[in-house]
Amino acid sequence: MLSQESLRQINKEIAKYPPGRKQSAIMSALRIAQTEKGWLPKEVIEFVADYLDMPPMAAYEVATFYNMYDLEPVGRHKLTVCTNLPCALSGGVHVAEYLKRRLGIGFNETTPDGKFTLKEGECMGACGDAPVLLHNNHRMCGFMSMDKIDRLLSELENQ
């Protein structure tokens, strides 16, 4: 179900916790699984639960509780725009509007070619770099001007 590399990374996470506390690695394991698969189908969540000796429902609870897990397919590039107050005061809402226009989609939608998904995010703890957006959960992009958005989109377009 998961690659050897993903399993190696999960094992590394398991080793951080005391014996018998494998469940503590569920958040990382789901992150690693999602990075490999692009999103988290039920079978993957069940596999990860089984790997950590925990009930599938407990893993599913975690996957549905934390908002960076994707329980439905997303585009190759997921862009999450912060529109919370500090970002909004610096133009975060305009960034979101501009992205919607450029991509021709709304929040929680994916472009027909499957390349981009747009999400609205909550505070990412980087308000000094506002407005900020997150690319595929792991890359933070700050001070987003129209110009920088254009450059980011053409960079991702070619990936």
Add this chain to the structure above:
Amino acid sequence: MSARALILAGIGADADRTWRLQDYVARGGYDTLRKIVAEKTPPEAIIAELKTSGLRGRGGAGFPTGLKWSFMPRAFPGDKYLVCNSDEGEPGTFKDRDILRYNPHAVIEGMLIGAWVMGCTRGYNYIHGEIFQVYLRFEEALEEARAAGLLGQNILGSDFSFELFAHHGYGAYVCGEETALLESLEGKKGQPRFKPPFPASYGLYGKPTTINNTETFASVPFVLKMGGEAFLGLGKPNNGGAKIFSISGHVNRPGNYELNLGTPFPELLEMAGGVRDGRKLKAVIPGGSSAPVLPADIIMDCTLDFDAIAKAGSMLGSGAVIVMDETACMVRALERLSYFYHEESCGQCTPCREGTGWLYRVVRRIEEGLGRSGDLDLLCSIAENISGRTICALGDAAAGPVRSFIKHFIDEFIYHIEYKKCLVPLAVQDLGSQINVNVSPT
């Protein structure tokens, strides 16, 4: 006065290259730990020094650190845990991110000293989901510390051992609440626990646990190095030391400024380049989105410390200063914050789960020009019924802004309800507005 007084001192333009162990050591890092281990400093002496220093928790609650550390049952047999709360998601707060990426070893040294004092064998640093790159850097810093014999078994050749690991969150504001964070560390939904029992007696995996904020841990080596009296002297009585203020919103130079507690607010505003485009200051949220908003005339007279801000009717919280100028619509600002608390309520307690949604829907209809005459009383009554009736403080955090925005800016709310329009011209608003979308002009 320097805007980088302590933890961020000596960290400049090449900050992304000066975070490594060798750089921290060159700045005097790990001296305090080495001294403690070599001299076998008694834990009680360190706690006494922390109490003298007036160091208070930097995560938001401002609880005295020395007192918190004294609660741990040091003699309790078996595992005891130390947890660093780097789940920084309070809107406006972005200081821990800079500490972790520019001076991660200060956090590690602070945790090592904590482990020494409280007899902890194992620790975790719980890092906010959205800052994955910072998490990776902290992992690298841990590797450096392990390789140098500063972490693991027999630290610096002594019989002191402490293991420390990084745990990566994945998007849940409520996990900044310490017991939700512990649940999350155990691999569960991050829903807060009833207190008591407090973590010092029943924490991670049911074992005694102490949880401190990133900045608190990072402050500890500096406190002990300069001495409690000197640290206290930086600030003012009961508000010891320097603290990092994250300033965002309508200022020319948003960012982190590390200032002595008790610094007048206008000085911080000036360091941040003043209000954007020379506009007029309207309001400031001084301690993260959960802190009550203060109008310009009140905040301009405040000094930045726990007691002064509390006296002015708000709280210093995490030191996250959100600045709004005259172009900000207070109704729209409150609507966005109310949406946040509704979105992030964990759903465990009915008053919070239902109340935050209710607050949001009522503020939204006022913002959209559909407000009713009794709506402000309704909002205050909902807020009143959430406060103090939930397991954790998220419910109070949602109620606080509602009450303070209405209290200080009631004219704007009434204008929205009566005239179905915004007092602030829509053309100058950067918050986005819905009032012109749904309502035809009267």
